[in-house]
Amino acid sequence: MGMGCNGCEKPKASYRKGLWSPEEDERLREYIIRHGHGCWSAVPIKAGLQRNGKSCRLRWINYLRPGLKHGMFTQEEEEKILSLHSMLGNKWSQIARHLPGRTDNEVKNHWNSYLKKRVQKSEGSNSSNSSVKSTISNNATSPNSVDFGDEANCNQTAKIEYAEPESASPTSSLTIAQTTNNVQVQMQMPKIMFADWLQLDYINGKEIRSQFDTCGSDEVFSNISAQPDESCTGDFVPGFCDPGIYGDFELQLENASENQGGGLYDIFSPMGEFFSGLGASTDQI
DNA sequence: AATTCGGTCAACCGCTAGTTT
C-alpha cells in the first residue's frame, strides 16, 4: 500500500491489515515453527511480514497454531460453554481453556451468534433453565472462586479412555524402548489424549502446568510445536508445556537437547503415546 | 438478474496489568 507522507520521518510503518493471505500464513507458520515466536513485535520483522506483532500473535493463536479444531461445535462443547458461561460470564479465555482446540475468539463468536439467543429464548419461555444450570449448580460458588478440579477429574469431555495394552503402543521400536518405564502404568491408568491432557488445568485435583502461549518466560519452558507423523496414535494436538511429573502422570520429551532452537523432537505423552515433529524451545531463543 | 438483508466470523481496537528500562 501507499506510504503516507514521505517527507515526515514518522517511522510509522504502514502495516497490512485485513485478512491474511495464504502466503502470509505460510511465512508466519514457517517462522514460528522454526524459531518460536519470542517477542511478538519482532516476529513480523524477522519473518518478513508487513504486519504488526499484534496481528501476527492473533493469527497464530486463533488460526495457525497447531492443534486447533475448526468447524462445528459438538453438543458437549456447547453444553460446556453454557455451563461455564453461567458461572463465569464473558470470561472467554477462561472458558476456552476448558475446550481443547478452541480459541477464546471462537467461543465468543459462537456464544454471540448461537448460544446467547438460545439462552435468551429459554429464559424467556421458562421458569428455570433447568438442564444448563443443573450440571454445574452444585458447586457454583462465587465467580471468583470457581474450582474446576472435580469437574476436570470426572468429566467426559476430557476423553479419558482406558488403554488397551497394545493399542497404546506405537509402532516405533524406539518408542517401545523409551517407554518401558511406563508399561505398567499404561495397563492400569486411563489413557488420555495428549491434546486434552495438555489443556486441562487439573487432573485428579492437581494443577497441571500447561499452556499454549508462553513468551519471554524465564522459566524453563520447552515449547513444543510438533506435527504428527505416521506413528502417531489418536488425536495429536501439540502444545507448549513443561516436561515433568504432574500428579500421577509424566510427560517426557526426548531428543530435545540435541535439537536446540528447533528441530525434531520425540514427544511422549504421559501414557506413552509417541509423537514426533518439529519443535523449538523458547528458552533457547 | 440485481439488490437488499441478515448472520457469521476473522480481525481490529482500546484497555488493563505486568514487566522492563
Add this chain to the structure above:
DNA sequence: AAAACTAGCGGTTGACCGAAT
C-alpha cells in the same frame, strides 16, 4: 518513580456470503 513496552483480554467492526425479495 515513571515512562515505555509487552502480552492478553473482551467488545466491536466490517468483509463476506447465502437467503430472501
